[in-house]
Amino acid sequence: MRLRKTISLVAVAGVMAGCTSTGGVRQPSGPETVAPEKALVLPPPGGPSIVSVVERKRGNGVEQTVSLFTSSSVPGQNFLKIQFFGASGANPGTGNAGFRLINESAIAREMSHAAPGVPMATSATFLQNAYGPFGYASGRSRAGDACIFAWQQIRSSAAANTQARNFGMIQLRLRLCDARASERQLLGIVYGYTISGTFDGVIWNPYGAPPPADAALGRTGNPIYPDEGGYRASPVPIGYEPAPVVARRPRTAPLRSAPSRQPAQGAAPLPAPIGPRVPLPGEAPQTSVAPEAVAVPLEQSARAIGVTVPSPDCIGDAAMTAVCRR
Numbered sequence: 001m002r003l004r005k006t007i008s009l010v011a012v013a014g015v016m017a018g019c020t021s022t023g024g025v026r027q028p029s030g031p032e033t034v035a036p037e038k039a040l041v042l043p044p045p046g047g048p049s050i051v052s053v054v055e056r057k058r059g060n061g062v063e064q065t066v067s068l069f070t071s072s073s074v075p076g077q078n079f080l081k082i083q084f085f086g087a088s089g090a091n092p093g094t095g096n097a098g099f100r101l102i103n104e105s106a107i108a109r110e111m112s113h114a115a116p117g118v119p120m121a122t123s124a125t126f127l128q129n130a131y132g133p134f135g136y137a138s139g140r141s142r143a144g145d146a147c148i149f150a151w152q153q154i155r156s157s158a159a160a161n162t163q164a165r166n167f168g169m170i171q172l173r174l175r176l177c178d179a180r181a182s183e184r185q186l187l188g189i190v191y192g193y194t195i196s197g198t199f200d201g202v203i204w205n206p207y208g209a210p211p212p213a214d215a216a217l218g219r220t221g222n223p224i225y226p227d228e229g230g231y232r233a234s235p236v237p238i239g240y241e242p243a244p245v246v247a248r249r250p251r252t253a254p255l256r257s258a259p260s261r262q263p264a265q266g267a268a269p270l271p272a273p274i275g276p277r278v279p280l281p282g283e284a285p286q287t288s289v290a291p292e293a294v295a296v297p298l299e300q301s302a303r304a305i306g307v308t309v310p311s312p313d314c315i316g317d318a319a320m321t322a323v324c325r326r
Helices: 002-020 104-114 183-192 291-305 318-325
Strands: 032-034 050-058 061-068 078-085 127-129 132-140 146-155 169-178
Touching (some): 104 132, 104 169, 132 183, 146 183, 169 183
Antiparallel strands (some): 032 050, 061 078, 127 132, 132 146
16 A cells, blocks of 8 residues: 555656656757867968867866868868866866877877878977977878878976966867978978967966066177077978969970071071072072173273273363363
C-alpha cells in the first residue's frame, strides 16, 4: 500500500515538473563561428585575409582558429590558431583545455597534420617578434609551394609568477603555404600579426611588467639618429604581394632565312661605291642611264678644250683687238 502511494506521488511530481518546464531548445556548448572582427589574433595589413573564425570556449579559457586565404596545392587551409589559458571555471560546463608545454615531438605531429606531404626543416636561428621569442619550420612541396609552420608561447617569467600575478598564458600556431611567395615573405606574417584578445584582471596578464625605458634616453653623450638604415637593423617587411604569374610560351624553331648582306653589329659600314658599276662576266650592261644626260658633260668638256688663248699683241691696242677677234 505504501509502495503504491510512493509511486503515485512520484508520478504526480513528474507531471507537475513537465507542466512547469518552458520547452525551450538549448544548443549544447561547442565550436561556433564568430565574426572576423571578433578574432583574438589578426593578420598584418596586407597579409592574407580572414576567411572564417571558429571559436570554442573552455572552462579555463578560449581558443580560436582563424582560417586565412589559401593559394596553394598543399592539402589543408592556412590558419592562425590561438589559445588563452586563464582561470578555471571561466566558462562552466565546457570542460577545461589540457595545458601542454611546447616540445619537439608535439610540434612535429602538429606540423605533419598542418602541411601533409611537405618536408619541413626547423630553423635553429633565435628569432623574436613584438611578443617574444618564436620558432618556425619551413619547406617546399613537390609543386614548389613555400610553406612555414610557426609556434609561439607568451608567458611571463617564473620570477613574476611567484608574486601571485601574471598567471595567464597564450599559445599560437601559424600555418602558411603559398604557391607564389617566398619563405621570407611568409615569415613576415609572424612579425606582423596582432593579438587583440585580453584577460579579465591584472593577475592573469601573460606579458609581465612592461620593460623600463632605454637608459640612453636623456643622457648626454648618446646621440640618437633617425631610423634611416643607421644603427638599427632593417626590419622584416610585413605582408606580401604574390608575384604575377609569368605566362610561358611554347618554344618554336626559328625560321631559316636567306643570309643577309647587312654588316654585322659593331662593324663599320661599307663606303659608297665610286664610279660606274662594272658588270660581271656574262651580265648585260646597264642601260638605264639616259644618253642625253651623258652627252651633256661630254659636250661641255669638248668646248672647254677648244678655247684659244689670245696673243699678247692683241691686248692693249683697240685696232689690233678688232683684228684678233676676226
